[in-house]
Amino acid sequence: MSRVPSGIPGLDDMLTDGFISGDIVLVTGSPGSGKTTLGLQYLHHGATEYGEPGIFVTLEESPARVIRNAWQFGWDIERLVKENVMRVIHADPVTYAHYIPEHDSDSDMHLDTGARIVETLSKRIERYVGEIGAKRIFIDSITSLKISQERFHARFAIMELIKNLENLGCTTMLSSEITSGALAYESFSVEEYLSEVVIRMHVVRVAGGRIRAIEILKMRGGKHDDMLRPYAILDTGLVIYPRETVIDSDAINAVAMM
Numbered sequence: 001m002s003r004v005p006s007g008i009p010g011l012d013d014m015l016t017d018g019f020i021s022g023d024i025v026l027v028t029g030s031p032g033s034g035k036t037t038l039g040l041q042y043l044h045h046g047a048t049e050y051g052e053p054g055i056f057v058t059l060e061e062s063p064a065r066v067i068r069n070a071w072q073f074g075w076d077i078e079r080l081v082k083e084n085v086m087r088v089i090h091a092d093p094v095t096y097a098h099y100i101p102e103h104d105s106d107s108d109m110h111l112d113t114g115a116r117i118v119e120t121l122s123k124r125i126e127r128y129v130g131e132i133g134a135k136r137i138f139i140d141s142i143t144s145l146k147i148s149q150e151r152f153h154a155r156f157a158i159m160e161l162i163k164n165l166e167n168l169g170c171t172t173m174l175s176s177e178i179t180s181g182a183l184a185y186e187s188f189s190v191e192e193y194l195s196e197v198v199i200r201m202h203v204v205r206v207a208g209g210r211i212r213a214i215e216i217l218k219m220r221g222g223k224h225d226d227m228l229r230p231y232a233i234l235d236t237g238l239v240i241y242p243r244e245t246v247i248d249s250d251a252i253n254a255v256a257m258m
């Protein structure tokens, strides 16, 4: 099995030796935990250091905003697009939903908004993979695909997307928001079951500051670190400290159980 370097300092140590080529990697975390940063870093470093072109699919932020945010880490996304080693796809589910009649002929599940977005999106991704020979994909975030009112439709859309992505031969990262509160009963979501690797990022407020900690919840077919490790977002991007332990892990565990 060939391995794929993540481009995130410290993460490959936690995964023993990077991702397994072709895997689906889910990155979950609370707002502001650094999911977008981690995914962009994975794509940027893949294209610039490892000769692996990548596709960035943004379902939330506009590409202009993402490109601007990437700049502060010194990552020139526009140049990579011009050099044909990166493609950016903007798929905004809210805008998309406006173009779909509210009550389409019958309740055929293929008429569901989430399923339609997945269908169009999968085709575009596949075309770009062929165009630039992409090896990496980052989708930010799949929580936005849960636009359907019915849980069944939302789950179906995510399952379809993951199935389509598996056929492309890329090592794919998906971000998703941690479900809490009303959705807590669904403590393991469909994307967590279907992904080979699940990474969880925590940000916890404690007296005197904020703790950021990351953990590998699972990695099929690979040995991985079971500990929570501290990480930071610096001017150069995200850095994990794989040999340090989180001092106040009780605070994080309390949040993780919520």
Ligand SMILES: Nc1ncnc2c1ncn2[C@@H]1O[C@H](COP(=O)(O)OP(=O)(O)OP(=O)(O)O)[C@@H](O)[C@H]1O
Binding pocket: 029, 030, 031, 032, 033, 034, 035, 036, 037, 038, 072, 073, 233, 234, 235
């Ligand atoms: N240059 C920087 N130096 C230090 N920290 C930074 C820098 N840029 C961003 N951050 C931190 O990164 C956080 C945002 O990271 P990011 O957008 O990747 O998070 P996210 O998990 O994708 O958030 P969301 O759920 O809102 O999409 C900011 O809240 C800030 O704390």
Ligand SMILES: [Mg+2]
Binding pocket: 035, 036, 037, 140
């Ligand atoms: Mg984000």
